[in-house]
Amino acid sequence: MVDALVETKLLQPRPRREAVQRPRLAALLRHATDLPVTVVSAPAGFGKTTLLASWLSTTEVPTAWVSLDARDRAAASFWPYVLTALDRAVLGSGAAAALALFGSGQAAIETVLAGVVNELSVHDGDLVLVLDDYHFADGPEVTEGMTFLVEHLPPQLHLVVSTRADPGLPLPRLRARGELVEVRATDLRFDGDEVAAYLNDLNGLGLPAEAVAALETRTEGWVAALQLAVLSLRDRSDAAGFIDRFAGDDRFVVDYLVDEVLDRQPDSVRRFLLDTSVLERLTGTLCDALLDDAASNSPGAGRAMLDLLDRQNLFVVPLDDHRRWYRYHHLFGHVLRAHLLQERPGDVPELHRRASSWYAANGDVEEAVRHALTAGDLGAAADLVERAVPDLRRLRRESVIRRWVDDLPDDVLVDRPALAMGLVGGLMASNDFAGVEDRLRAVEATVTRPGSELVVVDQAEFDRIPAAIEMYRAALALVGGDPETAVARAARAIDAAPADDDLTPPAAAGISGLASWTMGDVVAAHASYVTAAAGLASAGYVADVLGCSLTIADMELTLGRLGDAEATLRGALELAERNSPVGGVLRGTADMLVALSRIAWHRDDMAAAADLVRRADDLGEAAGLPQNPYRWRVAMARVRAAERDWTGALELVDDAVRVYVGDFSPPVHPLHATRARLLAAAGDLDAAAAWAREHGLSAEDDLSYLREYEHLTFARILLAQHRTGGDENALRDARALLDRLFEAAEAGSRTGTVLEVEVLRALARHASGDDTDAALESLDHAVELAEPQGWVRFLLDSGPGVGELLVMLAGRRPHAAFVRDLIARRVDEPAARSTGSRPAVGPQPIPTTPAASEPPGRLLDPLSDRELDVLRLLASDLDGPSIARELVVSLNTVRTHTKHVYSKLGVNSRRAAVSRAHQLGLLGRGSRAGRS
C-alpha cells in the first residue's frame, strides 16, 4: 500500500477529457521543449497542473513527472523521487546509479547529479522533467542540488516547474538570456471567451452574455472560483438571481462559493467533506475509519462517497489510474478545514487519532505518527515510534527515525528509555553525534528508576539498553579518535547484550573491528569482522554481510591468507546469489566478482581475472555497491598493467579517482599510491618521485599500518631510481625502509606484507652487489610463503631482476617446481636482462595472457575512427556540448555518433559504453592506433 502511494507521486496526470481549448497558453508552452527551464507560477486553483497535463499530451517527448508534497522539503525524500522518475523516463539516464550513490549517503549531491548530467548530455533525444507543486519542496535542502542542476542542465533536459510562489532557483540569468519560459497568473486567468466557453460550452449552463461578464469580473478568471460557480449554478432555477447576489457581495470569492456549494449538499455529504478534510490523501477504507460508527455501518461507504464526489466534480483530485486514492484540491481542502475548525473544533483531534490508527494498521507508520502528532497525542506517537524503530533499523531507513527526533520533545522521552535509545540510533546512523552523549546519560538515569514509573512498549528494546549504551559509546569513541576505548567499550557491549539480541553483538564487533583496523591490529580486526559478519548473516542483514566480506577478504590478503580470502568472497557471492530477487541481482554481487578478480590476479590467472571483471560489468549498475565503479576500474587497471599496457592502466586509475566514493573503512590502499606504483613500473620515475614528495614520504617516517601501502610503493620507487640512475642513496634508503617494514609486518603477523617486502628486500640486497646470499635468503622466504597459498604476482612484478634471482634460486633448489613455474612465467625477463636491467616499457603483452582482452577487431561491427574519437571523449569528464566543441562538430552529430557507439557496443549508457570499451581494450590501445 505504501508503494502504491509512492506510485501516485510519479504518475503523470491524464489531461481532462473535457477542457476549454487555450491556444494562447499552448503557444507559450511550445518553447518549453526548446528552452532549458519553464516556470508556471500562480496561486492555488489557477489550473497549473491541468495546463501541464494537457500540454504534455500534445508532445512526444518522454516525461519524468513528480508530484511533490510537504515531506519533499527534505533532500532525502525529494531526490529519490526525482531520480526514480528520471530512471523510468529514460533508459540509461544514469539515474539508477545516482540513486544508489545518493542512498549511500557518501557523496555530495553535486557528485550524484553530475553523473546524471553527464549521461543525459550525450543522450539521444529530449526529456522533460516536471516538478509539480515545487513550492512544497522549495527550501535550503533541495535548493542546493536544484541550483546545481539548473546551472548544469544538459541541452536534452527541459525542466518544468509548477509552483505557487516563485522558486529559489537561479532564474534571472536564464530570464536575461531569454532562456526561460514563464507562465504566470495573468496568463492563466480565463479571459472573456474562455469563461464563456467554460460555462456554456463545457458545462452547458446557457448563460447570457451579461451573466458571463459578471462572473468573469467577480472571479477575475480564477478557474477554481469558476468551477465552484458551476457547482452552485447546476440545477438551479434562479441562475440570474444567484449571479446578482454573488456579484454584489464583497466576500472572498472562494469562501462565498464554497458556502453556497456546501449548503446545497445533503448532510451526509457535507459531514463527509468536513470530517475527511483532515486527510492529505483519501481512500475508501481510510474514510470509513474516520466516519462515525452510524455513518460507516455499511462497509464501502467511504468508497461510494468518493465515487460520488469524483462524479460530481466536488473538490477531489484522483491520484491513480484506478481511482483508489484521491486528495482534496489544495484550495478547497483549506476551506473545508476552516469550516471544520469553526464548526466542530473539538472533533479534530479525534479525527486525526482515527487516521493515525488506520495508517498504523495499514503499515504506514510515518503517516500514523504524523496524524498522532497533529492530534496532539504524543503518547500514541511515542508508542508508534518505539514499535517502528527495530524494523526501520533493519531496513536501513534510520533517516525516518532521525526526523522524529525533532518531533518528540524531551519530556516524552523522560519516562521512555527504549524510545530515547531508538532515537539515538537514528542520530548515530545520520552521523549526527552532537548531543548523543547527553541523551545516553539521560537514559542511564531513567533506567535506574523503578519499572513502574517507566513506559516500555517494546520489552526487547528495553532489555538491550545497557548493551546499546556501551555500543554507542564505543562508536562515539571511534569517531572521536580514541580507538582503544572503542575496543574496550565494544567488548563490554557484547558482554552486556541479552541472549536474544541479534543486533548489538555484531554491530559492536564491527565497531571493534574498525577500531583495531585503524590501529593496525589486523589480526584482531579480522576476528571482530568475522564475528560481525556471522552475526549479521544470522540476523538477515545480507547487504551488510557483503560489505563486511570485502573487508574480511582484504584483511586476509594482508595476513597472507590468499586461499581464505578467496573462500570468503566465494561464500559471500553464493550468499548474494541465494538472496537475489527473482530475475534480478542483489546489489553487491558485482563487488564480489571484482574482489575475486584481485585474487585471480595474485595467482597470475589473468584470463580469470579479466573474465571476472567482465562478468561484474555485465551485471549492470544495479549489481554494484556505490564503491564498485572505482573498484572495478582499479581491478581492470591491474589486468592492463599485467599486460604492460601502462597507458590504459593509468587512464583507468585516473578514471577511478574521478568516480571514487569512500566508505567507513580506513583507506589502506589509496588510489594515489596505486597510481604511483604504476608510474614507477612504467618507468616514469619523475612523476613517481613527485608523488612521494607531494605526500611527504621519506625513509625515516614513523611506520604505521595505515601508510604501509604507501611506504611499500615508496620503496619500489627508490629501487627503480637506483636501477635506472645508480642512485646509491636511494638504494640505502630503500634497504633501511624495507628492513623496518619487514619488522613491522612480522610483528603484526601481516604475512601478505612480509611476502611483498621479502621480494623487494631480495632485489635491494642483490642490487647492492655484495649480498647475493642474503638476497636469495629473502627470496627463498618469499617463495616459501607464496607456494602453499599460490601467490605469484608479487614475485612477477616487483621489478626486473627477480627473474635472475629466481634462476639462481632454482639452481640451489633443483626440485622446486614452483620456482621453475615462476621462471617460465617471466618469459619477458631475458630480454630485459640482455639489455642491462632496463625496465621493459611499452605495450608488450606477455604471451601467457591471451584471453585477457579481446582485440578491437572482435566487434562484429567495428567502430569508425570518428566513433572512436567520440568514445574516448565519452570516457572523459566533458559534457555533450564540450565534446562537440572538442571535435568541432554539432551536438546533434555527437549524439548520432554516440548512438552508433552504443549500438555497436551493445550498451545503453555512457558509463556502460566506457566500461565496455575498457574491456575490449578500445581506449588505451585504440588511442595509440588512432594517432599513428
Next chain:
Amino acid sequence: MSTAQGPGWYEIRLQGRLDERWAAWFDGMTIEPAPGGVTVLRGPVVDQAALHGVLARVHDLGVPLISVKPTGEDSGR
C-alpha cells in the same frame, strides 16, 4: 521596530472579505472587516517564523495580500 524579530502584534490587510470562521485557521488572530471589501487580521505573532506561517496560509488561500504591519499591543481594538 522592537517587534521585528521577537514576539509582537501584527496587522495584516487582505483584499476581499473573509468570514469570521477563518479565525481558527489563522491561529486565533481576530478577523475584522474594513471599508472597501478589505479584511484585517490582527493578533500576536511569536516570531518571524510564525509570521511567515500566517502569510503562507494567506497565500494558500489565494487571497490578495495588501499590507503587513507591526503594531502596538491591542491597537485598534
